[in-house]
Amino acid sequence: MITPRSGRQFALVAGPYRAEIASVGATLRALTFDGRDLVVPFAADDVRPNYRGVTLAPWPNRIVDGRYTVAGAAHQLPLTEPERGHALHGLLAWSEYSDRVVEDDRVVLEATIEPQTGYPFRVRVVVEYRLDGDGLHQSVTAENIGADAAPWGTGPHPYLVAGPGRVDEWTLALPASEVLVVTPDRLSPVAVERIDAHPEWDFRTPRPIGDVFIDHAFTDLAADDDGRTEVRVIGEDGRGAGIAWDERCPWVQVHTADTPGVDDTHRVGLAVEPMTCPPDAFNSGVDLLMLEPGDESTAGWRIFAV
Numbered sequence: 001m002i003t004p005r006s007g008r009q010f011a012l013v014a015g016p017y018r019a020e021i022a023s024v025g026a027t028l029r030a031l032t033f034d035g036r037d038l039v040v041p042f043a044a045d046d047v048r049p050n051y052r053g054v055t056l057a058p059w060p061n062r063i064v065d066g067r068y069t070v071a072g073a074a075h076q077l078p079l080t081e082p083e084r085g086h087a088l089h090g091l092l093a094w095s096e097y098s099d100r101v102v103e104d105d106r107v108v109l110e111a112t113i114e115p116q117t118g119y120p121f122r123v124r125v126v127v128e129y130r131l132d133g134d135g136l137h138q139s140v141t142a143e144n145i146g147a148d149a150a151p152w153g154t155g156p157h158p159y160l161v162a163g164p165g166r167v168d169e170w171t172l173a174l175p176a177s178e179v180l181v182v183t184p185d186r187l188s189p190v191a192v193e194r195i196d197a198h199p200e201w202d203f204r205t206p207r208p209i210g211d212v213f214i215d216h217a218f219t220d221l222a223a224d225d226d227g228r229t230e231v232r233v234i235g236e237d238g239r240g241a242g243i244a245w246d247e248r249c250p251w252v253q254v255h256t257a258d259t260p261g262v263d264d265t266h267r268v269g270l271a272v273e274p275m276t277c278p279p280d281a282f283n284s285g286v287d288l289l290m291l292e293p294g295d296e297s298t299a300g301w302r303i304f305a306v
Helices: none
Strands: 011-012 015-020 029-034 062-064 067-070 073-076 086-088 098-101 107-111 122-130 135-144 148-150 169-171 175-181 189-194 215-221 229-234 240-245 251-255 269-275 290-291 296-305
Touching: 011 107, 011 122, 011 135, 015 122, 015 135, 029 135, 062 067, 135 148, 135 290, 229 251, 229 269, 240 269, 290 296
Parallel strands: none
Antiparallel strands: 011 015, 015 029, 062 086, 067 073, 098 107, 107 122, 122 135, 135 296, 148 290, 169 229, 175 189, 175 215, 215 251, 229 240, 240 296, 251 269
């Protein structure tokens, strides 16, 4: 039997929720509630498009020019976003994960980042997906199994779906008071600014997305009494999808999936990516975690039906 292009498949079921996990990139390939899509899916034998559902490690988003310095040593990563000249979304997007636990409602996958050009560190990455009545829970645990302190960041890359149509028609609730402004051509970070100065990206009061372009990181996130931040997209019928996380992810990247001229992907979902650190954290050092040898770090989030 030939393995599908997205890797081995793991189906999880809990009540009205069903998830499909693919082993390449520890990817969330599909998630439904009563048969309704909560994320933009793709077929098992497709090459995963637009990083849909992938687990980002050991950094989320971009490292500008693929260059950074740590402990006095300069490193150059491969430029995996050549059109903008950046290293994008980590090193495990196309790696095959092994399975440690496979159950009806839970799967635990594992991969190791081996020392390589641009990232000479060894980090074991364990990804758990678990379904219950509250939705799909994902956690990512990094363990430094090498000899040197390793820079680390992580996050998911789901494209949330609120219903038929495109993101323009959906209402977004995004409780962020600051935005990371970027250059228009390369999306390189410029400065964190108050959201009041950028009303086009202010969704603290839920409102329709309309035709606004978003591909920005947000911070200064409002949380509930349990310390959790939620982002929701709601369709015209009042149904939709949400994602929630805690203070271990003080940033969230939001992207309206703009691919002009490619109708089957253009603005068909809203990428909402909780992140442990912002874009280019390997250079700025903002919220960057340095894992000492033997140290572990875990972050997690939950996707749920609205």
